[in-house]
Amino acid sequence: MDYKNSYLKIALLKDNLGRVIKGKPEIIELAVTALLARGHLLIEDVPGVGKTTLAHGLAKCINCTFHRIQFTSDLLPSDVIGVTIFNQAARTFEFRPGPIFANVVLADEINRATPKTQSALLEAMSDRQVSVDKSTYKLPRPFMLLATQNPLEYSGTFPLPESQLDRFTMCIRMGYPDEAHEREIIQSTSELLMHNLTPVVSLEEVEEMQELAEKVVVEEDLVSYILAIANATRNHKGIKLGVSPRATTTLYRTAQALAIVSGRHYCIPDDIKRLSSPIFAHRIIPMEHGIEDFEGTQALMEDVINSITVPV
Amino acid sequence: MKFSYYIIAVTYFMAALGLSAISLVEEISAPFLIVMSSAATFSLILNLGKKELIRGAAWNVLAAAIFIFFISDYLFISESLIASASRFLTILLALKLYDLKKNRDYLIVFLLVFFQILASAASTVSPVFFLILSLFVIGIIWAMIIFNIKKDLQDSAHGSELPKMVFGLPFFFSIIAISAVSLVMTFMLFFILPRMGIGFFERKTANTLKVSGFSDRVDLGTIGPVKQDSTIIMRVELKGKAPTDILYFRGTVLDTYDGFSWNKKVKDNTLIRRGYDGVFRLTKHNGRLLEQNILLEPLDTEVFFAASMPVFVDGMFSSIWTDGTGSMHLPSPPYSRIEYKAWSAVNAPIPDKFVKAQYADASYLNSSKEGKKIIELASDITKGLSTDEEKAVSIEKYLRSNYKYTLNPAQGKGESPLEDFLFYSKEGYCEHYATAMTIMLRALNIPSRLVTGFVQGEWNSYGNYFIIRQQDAHSWVEAYIDGKGWVRFDPTPPSGIASLNKPMAVTLYLDMLRWKWNRYVIHYSFTDQQKLAKTVEGRSKNIFEKLRSSFNIQKPKGAQYLLSVLAVIIAIALTTAVFWKLIGLKSKKAKTPPFYIETLKVLKRKGISRAPQETPLEFALRTGNSNVRLITEAFHKERYGDVELAHEELEGVKTALKELKKRK
Incomplete structure (x- = not known):
């Protein structure tokens, strides 16, 4: 599969998703980009803006298994990754996979679970495998985790630690649809729409596109551009903790994926500039308390990006 | 254009x-x-x-x-x-x-x-x-x-x-x-760069210079024609100024005369090998020696020259030969220029223990008509003198003052050239003078011989060397004086020795350049490199000494040294930095395709310029111009995609650029 073919497939995928998530083409694009970059997505928004629909829709479009886990404070790791039980008939211990064993997993309200449960996702997210009782089980491929969290309601929540946040490729916000689109949403029957969604891309094709994305050309100067942005976050006056090398690697891979999504076999500075905010914003810790929220970090990142010279 | x-x-x-x-x-x-x-x-x-x-x-x-x-x-x-x-x-x-x-x-x-x-x-x-x-x-x-x-x-x-x-x-x-x-x-x-002692391609010059007077048989009258030839035979570099005495460069010694030509009969050739001190020792001598650096053009004779009397010779020869008369020759004629050093005892008589019979052979006098006349003339001149040396000096004086120097002697009615010279035309050149004196000395039973060679040519003060040409070919006499050895006498009047025409300063200067070129480029050797390194070291030491004394710095030597080393390091670092910067700028410039630079320039002239934080695409969107958009896409492809633009794409960019230039 070459990049022109994949561009067509991706256009189809975006178009299909656009039927259930109206008026949010950028969000759809970012979600698809994260998928191609073998990444995970953290969606931070108030309830009812279509976070679940995005996850469900994505899963339906690529014809894969989809599981949804509702995170609550009494959720245990074994509820997520699975449990080993004793089979009386065979007289052996057997592993019963948890809901994490799916291609697309939606972890709803992830910050409601205890840190113990949250951290159960770490291995799954980075290594795409889970370890239970000295045994390791591979997760299905491709694997993508979409987590949501409510930015307003903090009581009874456990905010995600830095290590956990660092594993999410992007943190995006859905935002309210504009009036025209909202009108459309009201008038349509969303369940029916979801039901009628047909798969347009196969799992194999997704994997092929992921492989293709890894081959995208990133010019040496663009790598310098990424490093310059990363360095700026580390030296910025308003930022206590800059981004990690994992973050810069992620930006590199994701920019490659965005190039494929845009129908190119090479990166341009715009890919990096556009992705740097969604990828870096949730990873930095601002100096001042109170601007730790989405808008605050976004503004800091804007400030950083606007201080870096673009290589021409 | x-x-x-x-x-x-x-x-x-x-x-x-x-x-x-x-x-x-x-x-x-x-x-x-x-x-x-x-x-x-x-x-x-x-x-x-x-x-x-x-x-x-x-x-x-x-x-x-x-x-x-x-x-x-x-x-x-x-x-x-x-x-x-x-x-x-x-x-x-x-x-x-x-x-x-x-x-x-x-x-x-x-x-x-x-x-x-x-x-x-x-x-x-x-x-x-x-x-x-x-x-x-x-x-x-x-x-x-x-x-x-x-x-x-x-x-x-x-x-x-x-x-x-x-x-x-x-x-x-x-x-x-x-x-x-x-x-x-x-x-x-x-x-x-360090170099080899011998080049890979030894140059062989086919056209060696023809010189006369150095073979075993020399006809009287062979030197005359070459006296007008200004071809350079050799250059002799001296340390310091030109000496006051005229230098004679000995070539061959001739011993037997038959009335028309001179022959060489003495041939005890001895092989001389390099001594332990690395030079060829020809004879023993205590006293001051004149050091010469000689560059000899390729000649058709194996005889090579040094100021009389050479004591040591040093050069790139494997071996040299000398005969019983103290003249030197190589195993074979050199086919290329050779450079060598010689140390000579100027004006010292050439030692010899035995005098060969030929040197006193007066058979020619007895067998020829003019024999009697010559014997009479010789004894007339030396009447009343007792020692051989006094007799020789008086004959030398007589010939110098009573005969006219000319390169074209008139044909007299004598039967041989010698008779013509002595009794009829009374004019001739060095060969006639030298032959006459040799024969007259033999008539008086004083052993004597004819020597051919060169006298010093013109002195080039720009490079401290003599230029010796064909026209400086000369012949003179050596007479055996008891107790001393072979003493040189030159009966030719001084007017015959002096160079015919004084060269212009420019000629001398150009010749000096030629000499230096040959010395420092063609014959530049490893030894010269060592010498150069030593000179540089010495000079720099001198400069440091002078600086120290002029600034009157009395600091410990270590600090001084450290300071100079530091200065050198800083200088090197600065140069490197400047070069780095230049190279860095260049390579950055080269990455951006020229058409995009042109576009940016055109837009700048129209008042729209790209902010450094702005990506090309953002800029293109800001201009709202479809041509800029098209150019930017082509630029993306070439700059970031490493794609060579197709011909149609380039044409598209060209037209877009033209359009862009047109509008307002």
């Missing part, structure tokens, strides 16, 4: 250099050069007229024919690789000038010129070559820059017109500066 004319100008400049380099090759005749030069000039007229000159296929056939000619020239006609290769290259060059179409053709011309220069380098020692080489370096750098620009222009969207700056003076100056730097670097490499 149009681009094509510019290229043609550069190409013909290079071709002219190639032809002048070939003109230095001795075997190449003038008519050949004239024909080739006029062929080249004719092609220039045709090239300016832009006509189809020779078709590619025809050129190939001609080139093959010339190659066959070259092979046969090498094998059967000239049998010299340099001569035939020079001819081959020159004909090929002249022909190629009729086939200048593609870039490749021009490059072939430059390559041919390069090979011509190589051929010339292998066969010439003329300093003019250095001038041609320097011009070639400048020319080739110039041409390569022009060609690079041309290629870049063809690749980019600019069209093929040359930017104006190429015709400006700064462009020329920068080319000359670049060439100068590369020349200086080459020079430094030449002097610094």
Whole structure:
């Protein structure tokens, strides 16, 4: 599969998703980009803006298994990754996979679970495998985790630690649809729409596109551009903790994926500039308390990006 | 000026250099050069007229024919690789000038010129070559820059017109500066790189100089004709100023005279090997020695020269021979220039224990008619004198004052040249004087012999050396004085020794350049490198001493040393930094395709400029111009995608750029 073919497939995928998530083409694009970059997505928004629909829709479009886990404070790791039980008939211990064993997993309200449960996702997210009782089980491929969290309601929540946040490729916000689109949403029957969604891309094709994305050309100067942005976050006056090398690697891979999504076999500075905010914003810790929220970090990142010279 | 004319100008400049380099090759005749030069000039007229000159296929056939000619020239006609290769290259060059179409053709011309220069380098020692080489370096750098620009222009969207700056003076100056730097670097490499003692290609000059008077048989009257020949035989460098006494460079000693010619009968040749001190010792002598550095042109005799009387000789010889008379010769005539050192005891008599019979042989006098007259004359002159030395001095004086020096003595009625000289015409040149004195001394039973050689030529004060030419060939007398040895007498009047014409200062200066060129470039050796290093070390030490004394710094030596080392490190670091910066800027510039730079310039003129934080795409969107959008996409492809733009895309960019320029 070459990049022109994949561009067509991706256009189809975006178009299909656009039927259930109206008026949010950028969000759809970012979600698809994260998928191609073998990444995970953290969606931070108030309830009812279509976070679940995005996850469900994505899963339906690529014809894969989809599981949804509702995170609550009494959720245990074994509820997520699975449990080993004793089979009386065979007289052996057997592993019963948890809901994490799916291609697309939606972890709803992830910050409601205890840190113990949250951290159960770490291995799954980075290594795409889970370890239970000295045994390791591979997760299905491709694997993508979409987590949501409510930015307003903090009581009874456990905010995600830095290590956990660092594993999410992007943190995006859905935002309210504009009036025209909202009108459309009201008038349509969303369940029916979801039901009628047909798969347009196969799992194999997704994997092929992921492989293709890894081959995208990133010019040496663009790598310098990424490093310059990363360095700026580390030296910025308003930022206590800059981004990690994992973050810069992620930006590199994701920019490659965005190039494929845009129908190119090479990166341009715009890919990096556009992705740097969604990828870096949730990873930095601002100096001042109170601007730790989405808008605050976004503004800091804007400030950083606007201080870096673009290589021409 | 149009681009094509510019290229043609550069190409013909290079071709002219190639032809002048070939003109230095001795075997190449003038008519050949004239024909080739006029062929080249004719092609220039045709090239300016832009006509189809020779078709590619025809050129190939001609080139093959010339190659066959070259092979046969090498094998059967000239049998010299340099001569035939020079001819081959020159004909090929002249022909190629009729086939200048593609870039490749021009490059072939430059390559041919390069090979011509190589051929010339292998066969010439003329300093003019250095001038041609320097011009070639400048020319080739110039041409390569022009060609690079041309290629870049063809690749980019600019069209093929040359930017104006190429015709400006700064462009020329920068080319000359670049060439100068590369020349200086080459020079430094030449002097610094360690070298072998012997070159890989020992040059063999076919045309050795013919000298007379140094064979075993010398006819009377052979030296006369060469007295008008100003060909340089050797150069003798001395330390310091010219000595007050005239230097005599001994060649061969002749002992037997038969009335018309001199013969050499004494032949106890002895092989002299290099001594433990690394030099050849010829004789024993205590006293002051004159050190000479001699550069001898290739001669057709194995005899080689040093000021009389040589005590030590040092040079690149494996062995040297000397005969019983103290003259030196090599195992075989040298076919190339040789350079050697000699230490001589000037004016010292040549020691000899036994006097051979030939030296006192008066048989000629007895057998010839004029014998009696000569004996009478000799005894007349020496009447009343007792010692041999007094007698010799009086004969010397007599000949000097009573005979006229001329190169064209009149034919007298005497039966032999000697009779003519002594009794009839009473005029002649050194050979006559020396022969007359030798014979007269023998008539008085004083052993004597004739010596041929050279006297010191003109002194070149620019380089502290004597230039000795054919015209400085001379002959004189050595008489055996009991208790001393062989003492030199020169009966020729001083007017016959002095150089005929005083050379101009310019000639001397040019000769000095030639001498230095030969000394420091052609014969530059490893020993010289060691010497250079030592001189530099000494000089720098001196400078430091002077600085220290002038600033009156009395600090400990360690600090001083550290300071100077620090200064050197800082200087090196600064230079590196500057170079780094220059190189860094250059490579960055080179990445951006020229059409995008042009676009940015056009937009800037219209008041829209890209902020450094702005990506090209954002900028293009901000301008809201579809042409800018198109150009930016092409730019993305080339700059970030490493894609070479297709022809249609380039055309699209060109038209977009034109559109952009048009609007307001």
